[in-house]
Amino acid sequence: MSLEGHELRWMKHQTPIVDDVTLTVQPHETLGLLGPNGSGKSSLLQLLASLRTPDTGRVRLGDMPLRHQSRRRIARRLALVEQHATTEADLCVEEVVQLGRTPHRGPLRPWQPEDERIIRQVLERVGLAGMRRRRWHTLSGGERQRVQLARAMAQQPEVLLLDEPTNHLDIQHQLDLLALIRRLALTSVIALHDLNLAAMFCDRLIVMHRGQLVAEGTPATVLTPALIHEVYGVTAVVERSPHHGRLQVHYLPDLPPA
């Protein structure tokens, strides 16, 4: 399932937050969405998820235009993992993941064995099978993100959008989570801050700067010292790592003498 955004534009208080962005995500591709804070990454994801309606432009999911599409139909094909999910409700892991079945269930349709099978499967996949009854509020940040990912997977989507899923996670959980998302082999868009993680786990990258798309392509074509300087205002050297073969960005700030 491909995902396309065409000439997307979204204003807030007369300021363009997303400004004329066109992108295509190929089926089963992992696309990294880069850009500094406030560059419009989250807003672009919300437009792609049809949570906001673009002022101009359109989004297509496969051959389905998203405008005027029922929320439920969209939610069966596209799932979103928010940056920082919070709740007041005293839910357990299982109950959060069950929410993922919402778009597949009518208002009064009882829980089916099929739903149960899916829940068990996704919990196993994210490595939380033994924690079904744990309370959400007792989970660590990494566990919460995995629960949210399991919830998104329970929607059985073809497209997965993730808004900085590795924020606030320690390095081990960042690597685990991204590797897990990669293994799902869905069409996915991941907003990321860490350029090295993006180079490691994404097929292609796009870079946003002040609402506009300023670069697009493979990590090798996008992650150049010139672009990093232009967008982040940071001097950097980029080289291929002799250890894992992916690009590695070395930042060169004014360091104190070592």
Add this chain to the structure above:
Amino acid sequence: MIEWLAARAGWPARWLLALLALIMLAGVVILAASIGEMPIPLSVTLASITNGLGITDLPLDRIQQGIVWQYRMSRALMAASCGAGLALCGTILQALLRNALAEPYVLGISAGASTGAVTVLLLGLGGGLIGMPMGAFLGALAAFALVILLAAGARSSTTRVILAGVAAAQLFNALTAWVVSTSANAEQSRSIMFWLLGSLGGVRWPDVGLAASIVILGGLICLCFARTLDAFAFGEDAAAALGVAVAPVRLILLTVTALITATMVSIVGAVGFVGLVIPHAARFLIGPGHLRLLPASVLIGANFMVLADILSRIIVPQQVLPIGVVTALFGAPAFALILYRARPST
């Protein structure tokens, strides 16, 4: 034991609990009909009720039968409807606004409904075309609109919603006081003051019919949205991403809430804390899933309110306290407890 049953056991135990709550409700209603200034033996009470329902035709003291059926039964069933309705409203608002402190009274909706009702009653607004329930409904809607506007949509932080509610409650209470103090004579002021604090006196069967049908209808509508309410656990965007059409759902449920609140206020007055405390008690017993939580809140709310009414009639001999005073005496400490325990959003 109830908690243990609710948490561990499967569906047969939960149905059993629901049945127990229903039996208990019937019990407290009969108790309420028997207790009062003129104590009436339970056997006479029961016979009066079956006579009133038209099941039996037992020879009874006409006065006793009249008190039980015309006065106390309608009053008890009104209390049950009111408790059920307010608890339902609290459950819905707490889920929709994602706020543990949301309920009609705290959010100023009851205050708005009071203003509307008083305005129609005293100023004759609407030229007799709109009755007091309609006035209360319009007032409730106005308060709702004000709160949502002040809080700049439900996307805002949970504290802002409550602050907006406090502001709305202050404003509408001031408006009510203004209308009452400028337009009512001493006798009217006294009876309105009493009614504003919540009073079940003077409730008649047609009132009960209206309140009960609104609660049952509203409850059934809400029950259809039980799963949808679950999906609001992580906020409106998360609900939308799960396939919920947020704007229409919010509109329908807030309208139902306003309608129930307005009906209750127009008949009983503004009764506080029931909508706040009962949903928490129900959640504590039965968990956060709304398919169970909504019926549990309704049943506990109904039981609580009938018991509160009995208390209001026996605490002070020869005198009936406003029901709102009794619920507040229990509710305010519970409110403080919830406030104290409410987790900061993490």
